[in-house]
Amino acid sequence: MFKKKFSSSVEDYLEAIYFIEKERGDVRTSDIASFLKHRPPSVTEMLDKLSKKGFIKHEKYGKVSLTPQGMRVAEEVASRHKTLISFLELLGVDRETAEIDACKMEHVLNRRTMSRLRKLVEFVQTAPEEPEWLKHYRHFIKTGEHVECKKRV
Amino acid sequence: MFKKKFSSSVEDYLEAIYFIEKERGDVRTSDIASFLKHRPPSVTEMLDKLSKKGFIKHEKYGKVSLTPQGMRVAEEVASRHKTLISFLELLGVDRETAEIDACKMEHVLNRRTMSRLRKLVEFVQTAPEEPEWLKHYRHFIKTGEHVECKKRV
DNA sequence: TAAAAATGTTAGGTTAACCGAAAAATTTAA
DNA sequence: TTAAATTTTTCGGTTAACCTAACATTTTTA
Numbered sequence: 001m002f003k004k005k006f007s008s009s010v011e012d013y014l015e016a017i018y019f020i021e022k023e024r025g026d027v028r029t030s031d032i033a034s035f036l037k038h039r040p041p042s043v044t045e046m047l048d049k050l051s052k053k054g055f056i057k058h059e060k061y062g063k064v065s066l067t068p069q070g071m072r073v074a075e076e077v078a079s080r081h082k083t084l085i086s087f088l089e090l091l092g093v094d095r096e097t098a099e100i101d102a103c104k105m106e107h108v109l110n111r112r113t114m115s116r117l118r119k120l121v122e123f124v125q126t127a128p129e130e131p132e133w134l135k136h137y138r139h140f141i142k143t144g145e146h147v148e149c150k151k152r153v
Numbered sequence: 154m155f156k157k158k159f160s161s162s163v164e165d166y167l168e169a170i171y172f173i174e175k176e177r178g179d180v181r182t183s184d185i186a187s188f189l190k191h192r193p194p195s196v197t198e199m200l201d202k203l204s205k206k207g208f209i210k211h212e213k214y215g216k217v218s219l220t221p222q223g224m225r226v227a228e229e230v231a232s233r234h235k236t237l238i239s240f241l242e243l244l245g246v247d248r249e250t251a252e253i254d255a256c257k258m259e260h261v262l263n264r265r266t267m268s269r270l271r272k273l274v275e276f277v278q279t280a281p282e283e284p285e286w287l288k289h290y291r292h293f294i295k296t297g298e299h300v301e302c303k304k305r306v
Numbered sequence: 307t308a309a310a311a312a313t314g315t316t317a318g319g320t321t322a323a324c325c326g327a328a329a330a331a332t333t334t335a336a
Numbered sequence: 337t338t339a340a341a342t343t344t345t346t347c348g349g350t351t352a353a354c355c356t357a358a359c360a361t362t363t364t365t366a
Contacts, residue, residue: 009323029344042324044345049322061331061344091269101266108257116244116294123293133286140276141269162353182314195354197315202352214314214361 008107011077012036013046014055015106017066018074027064080106080114086121092138161260164230165189166199167208168259170219171227180217233259233267239274245291 006014016035020027033043047064050056055070066074084105088098109117124131136147159167169188173180186196200217203209208223219227237258241251262270277284289300 007322030342038323039325040344041326041346045323088266091266091273093263093266093269097263097265101261101263104261105258108254108261110246110250110254112250113241113244113246113254116241116246119294120244120290123290123299127299131286133284137273137276141272146276146280160352183312191353192355193314194316194356198353 006073009046010050010053010055011073011107012103013043013050014066014070014074015077015081017056017064018071018078021066029064032064077106080109083114083118083121086125087117090121090124090134092141159226162199163203163206163208164226164260165256166196166203167219167223167227168230168234170209170217171224171231174219182217185217230259233262236267236271236274239278240270243274243277243287245294 013032013036016032017027020031020035024031029040029043029047032038032047033040036043047056047058050070051058054067055073056064056066058064081102084102085098088101089095093101124134139145139147166185166189169185170180173184173188177184182193182196182200185191185200186193189196200209200211203223204211207220208226209217209219211217234255237255238251241254242248246254277287292298292300
């Protein structure tokens, strides 16, 4: 029904450009290469592709910038990323692992699934205080037991 | 730290063989092809690779079966799949979408993340009844409001 | 049981996304 | 301001995983 529009790789590049632009200002081939841990020739190749698709502006040997269209995609991906990081932290996944896994999940999940995850994060974050069930969940992780078990057993 | 051992594709094939074996008994090239929606030559090619790696037994024009090593991998993937399906259903994601997304996630998530998800599913499933917070979450999805909001506002 | 149908394999091709080595352009610094 | 260093691109490869067309084998059935 809803088909994926762009490859994981295209999304990664646009997201990388977006982050670098936000954090450092200028975006150059080597920045992207080190951010994504790829070699410069791979970056040049992809920049060509992204230019032709209208996602970025890039003059030879010059700077890279997102077009409005590229920005739209990048923001979408970055938003999914943020949601996923928040979700994984709810689960108690460590930051480093959360980063890695969010980077994978952000390319594969259906909009509807993303929407449910976003709601879950919002559900917890807009609660007046840390919800009881979350505390119980963490307790359950440690002990394998439900908090109220003693009452019932 | 923990590197991924097999490609998504290898995992998909082993999982497919596992499912077909369980549901239909015999596993043939065409079964795998239709299960994975690939063409028979692609399947033959991969079966060769899986044989060489020691994951399956396969004689030309004959049946396919998992070796103990292949079974181990397939069971691991299938277990992740099951956990993910349960998790997505908790979230209220429809069956069809859950299937699609579980098939993607099962190849990319870190063990630790999987472990947390498994715990969450277990936390809910071993609770004496449907937890209140889940009901509240569903309510929140529909209305964007917390159940107890009325009391507080 | 031999011809037809179905299934499986081989051979050759495509594509995306990476790579290294070498060339070209730009930047730095002597 | 030119030579050295750095950065970027070009060029030619590689690999994984798919494909189609053609061929081989097995199974079905007349």
